[in-house]
Amino acid sequence: VSLFFGVDIGGTNVKTAVVSDTGDILYKHSFETLAERGMEDLCRRLKETLVQGLDTIGRSYDEVAGVGVGLPGFLDIENGVIIDLVNLGWSNIPFIPIAEDVLGLKVVMENDANVAALGESWTGAGRGAKSVVCVTVGTGVGGGIVINQRLYRGVNGLAGEIGHLVVDRDGYPCNCGRRGCLETLASATAIIRRARELQQAGELDSSCSITGAEDVFHLAALGHDKAIQVIHEAADWLGYGLALVANTINPDVIVVGGGVSKAGESFLQPVASSFRKYALPLVAETAALRLAQLGNDAGVIGAARLISQRVLA
């Protein structure tokens, strides 16, 4: 029986878990990223965490088959090099050789949206499914595609970049430099922007200050028509984007995660009805639309899955 160390590195926090070969978290610990201390320092703290975790659960270091790491940005997987992690201020770092040297274990890496998708497809909402499309709706819209329980990453890991499907050619500018990407219309950012526009136009109660998408969901739950409309517009765009992806992939499960998905059925239902409106009927019929189940654990579980497939396959 092997253990896997799943690591999810974010700009603020690093989440880690010791995961069994069935995807159960046996030990979990997070710590501050402190990216300014550099990558080697982070790897040393990862090792300390792993040693402490194994000690806590009474297991030994040589039972660990390897380490999977999710990272937020552009990676050269083939050469094990971090090309650019904007949130951490790291670029052109030979991550894999250094991490393997410090940890003394096989290490693999992948971008964070992809590992989260792999996690949900392993033990979360996509458990047991053949093909899973995961979409993460938060500040932006991210995604990942898992086919036959393996991550489909494309030539350079950009498969599943659902958020940058251009769905409105003359639309709002996007962080990627294009206009009208799905994430400019279906993200938390889009929901907040639209609600504020309506407040300024005097069409939506401006006594409530809108700092997050949850404020708009709150107003909608109170019955404010315009807030409901804002959410339905964002949901309609998301369902449209998912229909484009579903017609291409023909998945059996589509998982909706991220901050906005915390609104639950009040977001999923309008997304589902929009999805059915735009997808081919047979595609829509066979694709189950589900809320993500693993929350913040998706990354560490997916990272563990990534390394388990590498060392056990």
Ligand SMILES: [Zn+2]
């Ligand atoms: Zn874009």
